Amino acid sequence: QAVDPSSVRVENVTFATMSRRDLKQLAIETIPSRLTYSLKTSMARDDMYAYFVMSPIIKEANGSFKKVTSFTVSYSNGRLITNRRGQQRAITNSVLSSGQWYKFYVDKTGVHKISKNFLSQMGIPVDIIDPRTLKLYGNGGNMIPYANSEPYPIDINENAIRIIGESDGVFHDSDYILFYAQGPHEFNEESNTHINCYTDKTYYYINVSPGNGKRIQPFMQPTGPIDLDINTFQDYRYHELDEYNLVSVGRRWFGDKFDVEDVKTFDFSFPDLVTTEPVNLKVFVAGTSETPTSMTVKVNNDNITTLPLLAITDSNLATEASFNNNVSVNSSNISVSLIYDRGSNPSALAYVDYVSLEATRALKFSGQQFTFKNKAVTQMSGIGQYTVTNTSQVHEIWNVTDIYNVTNLVNTDNSPSLSFTSSLGTLKSYALVTPLNYYEPILAANSTVYNQNIKGNIFKNAQGETIDIDYIIVTPTSLKGQAERLAQINRVNNNLNVKVLTLNEIYAEFSTSNPDIGAIRNLVKYVYDNASSPDKRLKYLCLFGDGSFDYKDRIPNNTNLVPSWHAYNSFNLTNSFISDDFYGMMDFNEGDMSISDKLDIAVGRILAENYQSATELVDKIERYYIEASFGSWRNNFVVISDDVNEAWEEILEETTDEIGDEVTAEKPFINVTKIHLDAFQQESSAGGDRYPAVNVAIKNALETGALVVNYFGHGGEDGLAHERVFTKPDAQELNNVCKLNCFVTVTCEFTKFDNPLRPTAGEYTYWNKDGGAIGLITTTRQIFVQVGVAFNTVLEEYLFSYSDNDSYPDHEYPSMAESLRLTKIDPAISSTLQRRLVFFIGDPAMKLAFPQPNIVLTKINDAPISGTTDVLQALSRVKLSGEVVDLSGNTLTNYNGVLSTTIYDKNIQRQTLGNDGVRDGGQLIIMDFETLGPIIFRGQSTVTNGQFDIEFVVPRDIGIPVGYGKVSFYAKKDGALEDQAGASVNQVQIGGLNPNAPEDNIGPVIAAYMNDESFVSGGITNSSPNLLVKLEDENGINTASGIGHDIVGILDGDEANPFILNDYYQTELDDYQRGVVNYPLRDLEPGLHTMTIKAWDVYNNSSTTEIQFVVYDENQQLIIENVLNYPNPFVNYTEFWFNHNSSESLDVLVQVFTVTGKLVRTLSGQTNTGECCDNGASSLSREIIWDGRDDFGDKIGKGVYIYKLTVHSAALNKTVEKIEKLVIL
Known part of the structure; x- marks a missing residue:
């Protein structure tokens, strides 16, 4: 039942005084002097919402402030006007579905003349058509109303026209068409402008098809006493x-x-x-x-x-x-x-x-056509008489009030004065038609309009059956190929019925080719309204292309590929927001973006600037579904909070920490990493305060992988926080290729994508083709902290599917964009317009890759978990057993795969440091918080018939007091794109020391390489190689982060900035004694480098090794060295080898010549980031092998031969050649 807004009363209000300090970030000038409130009703996908809005703080006359502490609300029920019956439209064919169509445009309002020659220039075969069959279509040049309740044609309307000389059925040279056109520059109240926001052209269509066209008819003149004489008008x-x-x-x-x-x-x-x-x-x-x-x-x-x-x-x-x-x-x-x-x-x-x-003129012809109206007619009823003087050169007067159905009065005798009558009460517009200055239409660059029928065909499948649509992708024609790829990805992976429509198609059919954002919304609404049932309505809309604040390409390098809605406010970064929500407001009383409008469709945007970026972004989306993207990183959630520079900012830390704790409680299989800036040591630099350890922690968290990363705090176009903990270069350098996260940034302008002149850190995070984010839930303008607190809290409930307000079971999840939609319509958020400035950047149908439940721990050291008293003591050998089960707890006996297990020591109680010395009431602001304990074991084991065992030795560096740790599980099923997760919380006790541990005084065996195991110390790499470290120890490697006992890499002796490699270590399958570190190095300077690696076993025995490598600047040259064939001389077997400086794959060609230059053999292969080339053989040595025979398989003669080795880098677009000699015996 809806609320009657006029009935709302607030009574029994009590207040409490407030200090100015209590106002914190609230702008004082926005605080009212009296209590204001409203209670309204709105809808979202047929769910009705009532929301109460109040300004709970009042500024009194003496300058003091008080806040509302309690009140009661009373109201009466009313009726919500939805016009749902009116919204449902019959599915009909577009007028463009048949016939020949041509277009032209006008740039002003008034009477236009089309000559025979103009029609011929458009390509219309004028000499062979009957002019009586010519038809003119168009909806005028006014911008499409934002409000759904404002009438606007769903198809293209035929306009009444006048063709001089058509009666004989032949279009003679002297014949012509007259019509009234509405140009693009008419005053628009919604935007307070005379200039169409989107275009300076108004297109009209001419149709050639059987049947007579609509013609201008004489207008009706009422008879009776004249109540008002009209001889002036407002110009x-x-x-x-x-x-x-x-x-x-x-x-x-x-x-x-x-x-x-x-x-x-x-x-x-x-x-x-x-x-x-x-x-x-x-x-x-x-x-x-x-x-x-x-x-x-x-x-x-x-x-x-x-x-x-x-x-x-x-x-x-x-x-x-x-x-x-x-x-x-x-x-x-x-x-x-x-x-x-x-x-x-x-x-x-x-x-x-x-x-x-606006001035009043006498209704007198002055030599040029003009349109006239008189507002006085609206104040009376009855009959008015218009009198126009000096009309001897006025041929007609047209009533143009209805631009589609113009009527006329003909001046048959060239009278110097014309009078006519009209009913009063409504404002009418008229035009004087004179041959002295007909306006001329303008030829379009391409006059042909092709047949299409979105309205009639969009619900049909390939078999002609009517099927509801789940998902629409709107794209410019230039990106359609990649949009179709995205559609197919969703058809295959999400079983969705997806339709791809180009902007040109939409504009052609819904706005007569005028590029108006209302046409996109009306297309979406047409599909939404015509679903077979409410539950089958359109769910997702993807805007496939970048957007810009410039609709008309006035700025250089503009990126207005798919336009967005922009607010009228154009001065304030808080209230001047951009929003794609406009396209998802489907109810009758929505569309003008008022606070009560509720989003009905999940909307996302792919920020593709061109075909290449579109390809890279769809590649990322495709990669999110492939097997290589499965992994235990899907259990990770990272929360990041800004530090406290002012007392009110304490809420940033508190909200972020509460979100982490709530997800931990609601979703135990999720492992939450907390990065509170103020928990790290702040350092001063020439550029201001910095947190270098936070920069490293964020980078490591992103690259090791997290399903969701949530930052709350200050930010902007250049990155996160005043201390620059995540910047544009950071975003561009991320290399989490198959571990793409959803990046939530409720901050200011982090992804202000609508300014092509200044790309943002958010955009770079999304554009990064080698990593970054798969989706952004992000802000495009400044957001108030109070809104940010509520938004962040509610969003996480939907994103992790534990809200009481959604319809999803705990083990099912809405898409990221649907989570955002649900957040925006949640009662806790829906009372603020600022919710509009939060976008989803990405595929709106994509769900986060949450593993399915469940994996359970069943035994410790072969004893049932329910009754065991075993404690995981330091240096004790442990066996854990468990099962992969369904939702009912039944073992999945057909489940075979690989299990990843991460075991955490007991939770740690920590405090922030109060780096900035901010105090509240004299007390330094310090926050207590709890984090997961250090990882004491990370390993892989085989799951057979749903069961698994894990064995390892507990490190010495665990916390000695006994308490509950956490065991986190992730499993990937063999031969299927399926994964499961689970956790054991408050079941496994960790602590103490095994007094009977065997003695071990030998450190681990360490072998280090660059890129792969073929690397030889002193070899060549590019500036961003991968550090590969193989470790082995009979009791396992220590990753428990004891003081000084990390796996570390020291580059060039810089011990102050070590690379902590613990999180990059992974044991071998079913073998806790061996494992591998794979760590991506970045942006190394050219020259010789030495990497020293130190690791500890679980007994805290250490070993050290080092490796040297030479970094060449691949931007300058591609280097190959040590070109040789071995053995040389040879009889019937030799291998070709060389060193190079690229970690990219290289194409290799070996050509063998006689000493006279005759080519006898060509060999080809490809490197795989190592120093020798790969001919496609499965051998790990990756050599090109030659048996001494020519291209025809014949043995060639003994002697000296010349060979040329050619190496090409596609990434660098460079080729290098070396020539050497070989000898055949």
């Missing part, structure tokens, strides 16, 4: 240019910059002006100055007003002023002058939005 003139977007946000553009000049004058002419009537003047200007300035307005040199332009602030990057009032003039020529006073700031700038005048 309108304006000046407006769209040249500058002052802050690169919002949909408002300005012109006429006051930089060098301080005065600008705009001249207007109103023939036959009625000077006794006032003239309405509107002036809208804006400024960007750090100090106050002003703009003086003059009309015909008379001072009218001076408009103050306030100084800009950190949040308001431009300010505006306006004038809207009547002025008196005594001349038909009106000059409006604007004089800018810069005050004390010579660098101040000002701009003009628009200047407009």
Whole structure:
């Protein structure tokens, strides 16, 4: 039942006083002086929501503040207008489905003339068609209304036209078409502009098909007494240019910059002006100055007003002023002058939005066509009589109130005066038609409009059956190939019915080829409304392409591939938001983006700038589903909080920590890593305070893999936190190829993708083709901390599927974009408009790769877990046993695969450090928090028929007090894209020391390589090689992070900055004694380097080894060295070897010549990041082998031969050759 908004009452209100300090980040100027509230009802996918909005803080007259502490609300039920019946449209064919179609455009409003020659230039066979069958279609040049309740044609309407000379059925040279066109520059109240936001052209179609077209008919004139004589009209003139977007946000553009000049004058002419009537003047200007300035307005040199332009602030990057009032003039020529006073700031700038005048003119023809209307007719009922004078050259008067059904009055006798009657009560528009100045249409670059039928065919499958649509992808034509790839990925992996539609197709059918965002929304709404049942409605919408604040490509290198909705507010980074939610507001009373609008469809955007980036992004999506992307990283969740620079920021840490704890409690199989900046040591640098250890921790967390990474705190276009803990270069260098995360960043402008002039850290995180994020739930503008707290808390409940407000079982998960949609309509969030500025960047149908339940621990040292008292003591050998089970706890006896087990020591109680010394009430702000204990074992074992065993030796470095640790499981099923997870919490006790442990004084065996095991110390690498370390010890390797007992790498003796390699160590399958470290090094300087590796076994015996390697700058040259064949000389067997400096795969060609230059044999192969080449053989040595025979298989003669080895790097687009000799015996 809906709420009657007018019935809402708030009573029994109690207050408590507040100090100014209690307001924290809240802007004082936004606090009202009285209690304000509202209670409204809205809908989302047929679920009804009521939400109460109140400003709970009041500013009193004396400057003090008080907050509401309790109240009661009363209301009456009402009726929510949904017009659901009206929304349901019959599925019909588009008018474009048949016939021949051609298009042209106009750039102004008025009566236009189409000649025979113009039709011929369009490609229409005028000489062989009957002009009576010509039809004109178009919906005019007004922007499509945002509100769904505003009427707008669902298809392209036929317009009534007049063809002079058509009656004989032949289009003669002297024949022509007259029609009334609505141009692109009509005043739009929603955007307060005269200029169409999206286009400067209004397209119309001409159709050639059987049947007569719609023609202009005479308009009806009521008879009876005249209640109002009308011989004047209100004429309108304006000046407006769209040249500058002052802050690169919002949909408002300005012109006429006051930089060098301080005065600008705009001249207007109103023939036959009625000077006794006032003239309405509107002036809208804006400024960007750090100090106050002003703009003086003059009309015909008379001072009218001076408009103050306030100084800009950190949040308001431009300010505006306006004038809207009547002025008196005594001349038909009106000059409006604007004089800018810069005050004390010579660098101040000002701009003009628009200047407009509305004046009353005599209804008298003055030599040119014009449109007229008189507002007085709306104030009366009855009959009015219009009288137009000086009409001897006016051929007709058209009633153009309904642009699709124009009617006319013909001046048959060229009368100097024309009168006609019309009913009063509604405003009507008329046009004078004169041959003196018909407007000319303009040829389109491509006049042909191809047949299409989205409306009739979109629900049909290949067999012609009607099937509901789950998912629509909207793409520019240039990216359609990759959009189709994405569609197929979702058909295969998510069993969705996906349709790909190009923008050109949508615009052609839903807005007469005018690029209006309303056409996209109306297409989506058409599909949504015509589902076979409510539960079958459209679920996902993907906008496949980047967006920009510039709809019209006025800025260089623009990326407006798929447009978004932009707010009217264009000055403030908090309120001037961009949003794709517009495309998902489907209810009748939605669309204008008011606070009550609720999102019905999960919307996502693929930030592809071109075909290459589209390919790379779809590659990432495809990679997310492949077997190589399975792994225990899917059990990981990383939370990151900003530090406390002001007392109110304590809530950033607290909220983040609570989220981590809540996920831990609700989803025990998830392993939460907490990175609170203030828990690390802050360091000072020339560029400000920094947390170098946090930079490393974030990078390691991302590259070792996490399903979700959540940051809460300050941020911006360049990265996260004032201390720059994650920057654009960091985003570009990530190399988590098959461990792609969902990056949640409820911060400010981290992914402000709509400014092509300044790419953001969020975009680079998403664009990274070798890693980064698979999806971003991210902000595009500044967000208030109160909103961020609520948003973060609620989002995690849906993302991890433990909210009480969703319909998903605990083991099923909504897609990332659906999680965001549910968050935005949640009662805790839906009362703020700021929810609109949070985007999902990525595939909206993609679900996070949560493993399915469940894996359970059943035994410790062969004793049932339920009754065991065994404690995992340091240096004791342990055997754990368990099972992979279904939701009912039954063992999956057909489950065979590989299990990854991670065992954590007891949780650790920690504190933040209070690095910035911020105090609250004299007390240093310190937060206590709990984290997982150190990893004491990470290993792999075989699952056979649903059962597994794990054996290992507990490290000496565990915490000695006995307590419960955590055992985390992840399993991948053999031969299937299936995985499971589970955890043992509060079951396994860890602590103490095994007094009977055997003696071990020997450290581990260490072997180090670069890229692969074929590497020889001193060899060549590129600047980002992989460090490969093989470790072996009879009792296993210590990864428990005891003080000084990490696996570390020291580069070039820099012991102050070691590489901690524990998290990169993985044991071999079913063998805890051996394992491998695989660590990606990044951006090494050219030259000789030495890497020293130190590791400890679980007994804390250490060993050390080192490896040397030479980094060449691959951007300068591709290097090959030590080219040889071995053995040489040879009889019937030799191998070709060489060293190179690339970790990329290289194409290798060996050509053998006689000493006279005759080619006798060609061999080819490919390297695999090592120093020798690969001919495709399965041998691990990867050599090219030659048996001494020619290309025909014949043995060649003994002697000396020349061979040329050619190596090509596709990545560098470089080729290197070396020539050597060989001898055949």
